[in-house]
Amino acid sequence: MNITFVAMGSELLGVERMSAFLKQKGHKVSLAFDPALFAERVYIENPYFAKLFSTTQETIDEIVSQKPDIVGFSVIADIYQWALYVATEVKKHIDVPVIFGGVMPMSNPEVVLKNDCVDIVCIDDGEHPMAELLESMERGSMRTNIENLCFKENGVIKKNPQRAPIPIETYPMFDKSLFEDVIPINQSYLTIASKGCPYVCSFCSESFKQPIHTGSHNEEGSAYTTNKQTHYEFKSVDDFMEELVLMHKRYNYTLVEFWDNTFTARKDWTLEFCERYKKEVGVPFKILTHPLCMDEDIAQALKNAGCYKVQFGVQTMNEEVRTLIIKRTENNRKVANAFACLDKVELGYSIDHIFGLPGEEDNMKAGLDEALSYYKNTKNLIQINTFWLSIWPKTEMFQIARDRGMIDDAEAERIENALDDNIYFDLGSVQDKEVIKLCENYQIMFKLLPFMPELLVNFLIKTGLYLHIGWMPRMFTRRLLDVATTLVNHDYKGYQYIRYYLWQMTKVVKSKIRHKLPNFSPARRLAESTTVGLMTDSADK
Numbered sequence: 217m218n219i220t221f222v223a224m225g226s227e228l229l230g231v232e233r234m235s236a237f238l239k240q241k242g243h244k245v246s247l248a249f250d251p252a253l254f255a256e257r258v259y260i261e262n263p264y265f266a267k268l269f270s271t272t273q274e275t276i277d278e279i280v281s282q283k284p285d286i287v288g289f290s291v292i293a294d295i296y297q298w299a300l301y302v303a304t305e306v307k308k309h310i311d312v313p314v315i316f317g318g319v320m321p322m323s324n325p326e327v328v329l330k331n332d333c334v335d336i337v338c339i340d341d342g343e344h345p346m347a348e349l350l351e352s353m354e355r356g357s358m359r360t361n362i363e364n365l366c367f368k369e370n371g372v373i374k375k376n377p378q379r380a381p382i383p384i385e386t387y388p389m390f391d392k393s394l395f396e397d398v399i400p401i402n403q404s405y406l407t408i409a410s411k412g413c414p415y416v417c418s419f420c421s422e423s424f425k426q427p428i429h430t431g432s433h434n435e436e437g438s439a440y441t442t443n444k445q446t447h448y449e450f451k452s453v454d455d456f457m458e459e460l461v462l463m464h465k466r467y468n469y470t471l472v473e474f475w476d477n478t479f480t481a482r483k484d485w486t487l488e489f490c491e492r493y494k495k496e497v498g499v500p501f502k503i504l505t506h507p508l509c510m511d512e513d514i515a516q517a518l519k520n521a522g523c524y525k526v527q528f529g530v531q532t533m534n535e536e537v538r539t540l541i542i543k544r545t546e547n548n549r550k551v552a553n554a555f556a557c558l559d560k561v562e563l564g565y566s567i568d569h570i571f572g573l574p575g576e577e578d579n580m581k582a583g584l585d586e587a588l589s590y591y592k593n594t595k596n597l598i599q600i601n602t603f604w605l606s607i608w609p610k611t612e613m614f615q616i617a618r619d620r621g622m623i624d625d626a627e628a629e630r631i632e633n634a635l636d637d638n639i640y641f642d643l644g645s646v647q648d649k650e651v652i653k654l655c656e657n658y659q660i661m662f663k664l665l666p667f668m669p670e671l672l673v674n675f676l677i678k679t680g681l682y683l684h685i686g687w688m689p690r691m692f693t694r695r696l697l698d699v700a701t702t703l704v705n706h707d708y709k710g711y712q713y714i715r716y717y718l719w720q721m722t723k724v725v726k727s728k729i730r731h732k733l734p735n736f737s738p739a740r741r742l743a744e745s746t747t748v749g750l751m752t753d754s755a756d757k
């Protein structure tokens with residue numbers, strides 16, 4: 217069978233894993249990629265340039281030209297509306313089943329299946345369900361009783377049970393070849409060694425995943441105690457090294473990004489990995505982790521292995537909000553200790569901070585000042601990534617925000633149906649004007665902090681001037697300061713991102729010029745030939 221996966225803005229590891237799995241079963245897998253420049257919902261948003269560089273029509277044309285037997289989308293809430301549009305347009309040209317998977321459909325399959333353009337929704341792992349689906353289609357009749365899949369049958373939604381998680385080690389390596397024409401893999405190799413997360417923060421998609429464990433639980437190697445545990449596992453270091461070494465030979469990549477939610481969650485695994493990585497690969501890398509998963513041994517091992525940046529999900533320094541609202545157990549002392557471990561070995565790190573969390577409004581200035589004082593007393597902090605709370609359907613945060621009256625019925629419905637883009641770096645779900653006004657000052661201050669001289673920081677704080685800098689255009693200033701951070705810190709990833717954008721812009725311009733010549737659009741050609749055919753048929757009658 218021919219499968220076309222559709223991706224927007226970035227490489228998708230889930231799709232690469234699915235592709236490898238389905239190719240092993242003998243299916244043909246293709247990709248239709250929309251770089252969505254200036255609209256990729258991750259870093260850069262600009263409506264004017266987004267329109268100028270839009271390649272959505274070309275993406276639709278490409279899907280149509282591939283004549284797939286099924287079209288698959290991996291969807292998060294902020295690209296959901298785009299995915300619906302593309303699927304609708306594709307179905308105008310070809311009669312093909314469309315399957316949606318990913319976090320957003322998983323949270324709300326019934327809502328997603330209400331759309332005419334979506335036929336099937338996949339919940340959780342899709343490899344085995346998809347293989348079974350294709351096998352049934354190959355035999356001539358689509359099975360609708362496949363676990364993890366939801367279907368529409370005679371207008372009624374049929375939700376099949378979920379299957380037990382499949383061990384991560386049983387899956388093949390990521391099929392990087394699927395993205396190699398659209399993403400410069402040699403510049404930055406993206407991968408992941410684990411699945412899930414040992415934590416269950418209320419704003420995160422982990423909070424609506426099926427619990428495998430409830431009641432008090434201590435994750436091995438971590439001081440964290442939770443009353444819920446979702447499926448979470450690591451590949452063996454052997455398996456992971458095999459992938460990294462093989463792919464290094466194939467792509468000669470110069471940077472690795474480990475996208476594990478909490479890369480250092482298992483101390484023994486981390487120490488063994490760092491030891492081997494240094495000898496067998498030795499390319500600079502960055503990781504994401506949780507402050508509780510850092511100590512001096514881990515910090516030293518990461519530094520020795522070539523880690524150049526650790527990204528910490530800190531989110532708030534308001535202890536009450538952290539405990540009661542985002543459902544974490546670490547205190548500020550432990551967070552500061554994580555910073556100190558990296559300061560000691562002189563390893564750079566960035567912090568994710570969320571503005572607009574419920575509960576912060578009561579004593580907001582004091583809470584943000586506390587965060588500022590912690591952040592400014594660090595040595596190797598190279599960036600503060602500021603986000604605005606985005607509330608996603610079915611998360612625990614959704615209910616918390618509802619209970620606290622932060623979102624009304626109309627907004628709740630918009631969130632449930634993912635009608636808003638809710639971009640987390642442009643106000644997200646935060647609506648309170650007073651909150652926005654105050655936080656905008658801190659957003660600029662946090663962005664300036666890592667590269668402002670201490671004297672200037674203290675001056676701004678002492679004079680209170682830092683509370684009057686939020687008037688600058690939010691998105692523009694944020695991007696400008698991020699670029700400045702990249703230049704000041706010689707951040708590999710930042711440089712690569714700029715190169716990637718220039719490369720994609722050149723490609724888009726060339727493609728636009730090509731399309732402006734004769735009309736090469738397969739979808740349009742098909743539409744034209746169909747129209748001509750229909751006209752001929754009518755004329756014959």
Ligand code: SF4
Pocket residue numbers: 413414415416417420421422477478506529
């Ligand atoms: S630590 Fe990160 S990935 Fe894990 S639950 Fe919290 S926000 Fe989600």
